[in-house]
Amino acid sequence: MEQLLLAFGSMALGVGACVLYFWGSNRLLDLALPPRSRNAADNIRRANMIRPWLFLGPAVIILSAYLVYPVFNSIYLSFHGRSGDVYVGLDNYRWLFADAGFRESIFNNLLWLVVVPSASTFFGLIAAALTDRISWGNIAKSLIFMPMAISFVGASVIWKFIYDVRAADVEQIGLLNAIVVFFGGEPQAWIALPFWNNFFLMIILIWIQTGFAMVILSAALRGIPEETVEAAVLDGANPFQIFMKIKVPQIWGTIAVVWTTITILVLKVFDIVLAMTNGQWGTQVLANFMFDWMFRGLDFGRSATIALVIMALVVPIMIWNIREAQKDG
Amino acid sequence: MTSRQSVAVAGEEIRLENVVKAYGDSRAVDDISVTLPAGAFTVLLGPSGCGKSTTLRMIAGLEEVTSGAITIGGKDITGLNAARRNISMVFQSYALFPHLSVAENITFGLKVRRVAKAEREDRLKTVADLLGLPLLLDRKPSQLSGGQQQRVALGRAIIAEKPVCLMDEPLSNLDAKLRHEMRVEIRALQQQLGFTMVYVTHDQVEAITMADQVVLLNGGKIEQVANPRALYEKPATAFAARFIGSPPMNIIPSTSLPLLGENAPDVLFGLRPEALELRSEGPVRGRVRTIEYLGADTLVACDVGGTDVLARLPSGRSVAAGDALSFGFAPDTLHIFDQTSGKRRDDLITQIGLQVQSS
Numbered sequence: 137m138e139q140l141l142l143a144f145g146s147m148a149l150g151v152g153a154c155v156l157y158f159w160g161s162n163r164l165l166d167l168a169l170p171p172r173s174r175n176a177a178d179n180i181r182r183a184n185m186i187r188p189w190l191f192l193g194p195a196v197i198i199l200s201a202y203l204v205y206p207v208f209n210s211i212y213l214s215f216h217g218r219s220g221d222v223y224v225g226l227d228n229y230r231w232l233f234a235d236a237g238f239r240e241s242i243f244n245n246l247l248w249l250v251v252v253p254s255a256s257t258f259f260g261l262i263a264a265a266l267t268d269r270i271s272w273g274n275i276a277k278s279l280i281f282m283p284m285a286i287s288f289v290g291a292s293v294i295w296k297f298i299y300d301v302r303a304a305d306v307e308q309i310g311l312l313n314a315i316v317v318f319f320g321g322e323p324q325a326w327i328a329l330p331f332w333n334n335f336f337l338m339i340i341l342i343w344i345q346t347g348f349a350m351v352i353l354s355a356a357l358r359g360i361p362e363e364t365v366e367a368a369v370l371d372g373a374n375p376f377q378i379f380m381k382i383k384v385p386q387i388w389g390t391i392a393v394v395w396t397t398i399t400i401l402v403l404k405v406f407d408i409v410l411a412m413t414n415g416q417w418g419t420q421v422l423a424n425f426m427f428d429w430m431f432r433g434l435d436f437g438r439s440a441t442i443a444l445v446i447m448a449l450v451v452p453i454m455i456w457n458i459r460e461a462q463k464d465g
Numbered sequence: 466m467t468s469r470q471s472v473a474v475a476g477e478e479i480r481l482e483n484v485v486k487a488y489g490d491s492r493a494v495d496d497i498s499v500t501l502p503a504g505a506f507t508v509l510l511g512p513s514g515c516g517k518s519t520t521l522r523m524i525a526g527l528e529e530v531t532s533g534a535i536t537i538g539g540k541d542i543t544g545l546n547a548a549r550r551n552i553s554m555v556f557q558s559y560a561l562f563p564h565l566s567v568a569e570n571i572t573f574g575l576k577v578r579r580v581a582k583a584e585r586e587d588r589l590k591t592v593a594d595l596l597g598l599p600l601l602l603d604r605k606p607s608q609l610s611g612g613q614q615q616r617v618a619l620g621r622a623i624i625a626e627k628p629v630c631l632m633d634e635p636l637s638n639l640d641a642k643l644r645h646e647m648r649v650e651i652r653a654l655q656q657q658l659g660f661t662m663v664y665v666t667h668d669q670v671e672a673i674t675m676a677d678q679v680v681l682l683n684g685g686k687i688e689q690v691a692n693p694r695a696l697y698e699k700p701a702t703a704f705a706a707r708f709i710g711s712p713p714m715n716i717i718p719s720t721s722l723p724l725l726g727e728n729a730p731d732v733l734f735g736l737r738p739e740a741l742e743l744r745s746e747g748p749v750r751g752r753v754r755t756i757e758y759l760g761a762d763t764l765v766a767c768d769v770g771g772t773d774v775l776a777r778l779p780s781g782r783s784v785a786a787g788d789a790l791s792f793g794f795a796p797d798t799l800h801i802f803d804q805t806s807g808k809r810r811d812d813l814i815t816q817i818g819l820q821v822q823s824s
Contacts, residue, residue, distance in 0.1 A: 361558065361560065363556045363557075363558050363560035364560045364561070364562055364563075366525075366527050366547075366554075366556070366560065367554070367556060367560040367562075367621070368562075368573070368577075369527070369547050369548055370525065370526075370527075370547055370548065370552065370553065370554050370574075371548075371573055371574030371577060371578075371621075371625070372548040372574055372577050372578045373548075373573075373574075373577040374577075377577055381573075381577075382562060385562075385564035385565075386562075386563060386564055388564070
């Protein structure tokens with residue numbers, strides 16, 4: 137109870153402080169440069185130049201503190217030892233590229249990178265195209281979109297039940313094993329099957345991201361001018377040709393944005409691996425690898441180095457993604 | 466392979482029999498029967514919401530027919546898939562494929578119908594030459610002006626060499642000068658190639674200048690089917706009379722202009738502004754309300770027994786607001802329409818003509 141009060145109290149305080157800041161700073165500006173008197177026009181012009189900075193100020197400062205500062209600190213840490221005070225030069229990088237765990241993570245990340253964005257986008261596109269044509273399409277859409285609302289850890293728990301394995305002589309409570317046993321197969325420890333377990337983990341993210349892809353692509357499909365489709369119909373194109381040659385090319389920009397957005401997400405994939413296998417049985421990925429070295433290995437230098445590698449991979453895609461999104465709009 | 470010199474197709478006749486399009490209780494197209502002759506340029510004309518576009522889309526197969534039948538070249542195509550109707554169409558928005566080049570846009574239909582590459586190239590060259598497009602073939606639609614996009618849309622329609630071509634207000638997005646040029650060009654193209662053209666517009670000038678036959682629609686029903694001259698000279702209804710001609714024909718109720726004498730039935734008189742001429746002691750008398758000077762001539766609006774009447778007078782004559790004028794007209798320029806149905810009443814013309822001349 138006391139905690140709850142404290143939470144609400146701090147929320148009210150925070151909002152109040154924000155209101156006070158925006159209202160107060162605006163008021164001060166008006167007092168300093170009054171929009172009246174002889175210099176009214178000059179004052180208004182000057183105030184309009186200052187006001188955006190006043191209002192953006194807190195956000196800019198907080199973002200710098202939480203995003204820009206850590207980048208530089210990570211760079212600094214990557215050249216230092218495990219507690220961050222001894223300069224070690226490129227030792228961390230040398231260790232990283234020789235480490236088997238890192239190679240495994242890179243390989244798995246590439247695997248995720250190839251499979252998840254393409255599968256999510258593909259299924260999303262199919263779902264968008266099909267749900268637009270049926271009467272209960274909106275219900276189907278809601279169902280496909282639903283996993284988006286589940287946290288990655290929550291989704292992992294759900295899928296743990298699906299992949300669950302019991303001894304061969306006991307009733308299987310895992311859905312997948314139950315099906316396998318029903319058809320006369322042997323129960324498997326799916327998430328401990330080297331190599332293939334990567335794909336069982338990927339399915340979880342695909343399950344979540346297909347809904348996202350579907351919603352965005354469905355909106356894009358509806359934005360296609362109906363007359364271009366009718367023109368193609370009159371030209372004799374069949375539904376498959378219309379989809380592949382008229383519709384998909386017209387939403388290519390949106391497909392690319394969806395694809396890269398999921399790609400960035402995949403590069404940072406962490407929760408699912410942590411919750412399902414914690415990187416065991418050959419499922420390690422970069423983010424979980426970094427987490428391991430940070431909070432289990434307690435090595436600031438090495439984890440910062442891994443973080444920089446992830447950043448180096450994400451940034452180019454990010455830039456391209458933002459450019460593409462702006463071009464689209 | 467020798468290069469083809471021209472594209473030519475034999476047009477086919479289109480026949481609509483009791484065609485109805487209903488949306489719930491309301492009928493967008495209400496029992497239309499009309500024949501569009503083979504190789505002719507037919508314009509579907511009418512105000513917005515009259516059902517002309519719906520009719521065109523039913524011929525194209527983009528809308529289903531609620532009841533009735535449509536035949537093309539004697540073959541019933543009412544239930545046939547749009548792709549198999551052997552027609553081409555130009556859309557109001559042009560509907561160019563934005564991701565394809567001009568050449569790919571024009572040959573898209575041939576490609577999906579698996580026409581061989583050599584023949585595609587050949588036909589593309591002919592069509593591009595015909596429309597003045599050879600230098601633009603590699604561009605994307607977004608790099609073209611409105612007029613050029615229009616030409617690409619035309620090219621896409623005629624390369625198919627279909628016996629029927631449908632156009633849905635194709636000139637409405639162009640400026641006045643370009644519209645005039647394209648009007649002449651489309652008409653010439655249709656005569657040269659010989660296909661049956663069905664052309665939808667709300668612009669009576671387009672209809673009058675381009676058509677062999679005009680189908681005038683109003684409220685989902687046909688008002689009149691006639692060639693442009695007959696439509697102008699002998700409008701079948703008061704609606705047709707006012708829709709064709711600019712400024713529109715004056716429709717004067719007989720209560721305002723008692724030409725027929727005391728015991729005659731109530732009718733509507735139609736007189737075009739250009740048919741009225743100043744004549745002292747003429748039967749149409751009124752006071753000038755407004756004057757619009759147009760250069761070569763002047764439009765004078767007069768109050769005739771409570772009805773506004775427009776007259777087009779030569780500019781030499783100076784008139785001022787408030788002047789009392791009287792007009793006469795040649796007997797054959799008078800149109801008479803039924804008060805309630807709006808239908809033309811030629812049976813009354815002779816009777817009145819005598820009276821007018823004797824006055």
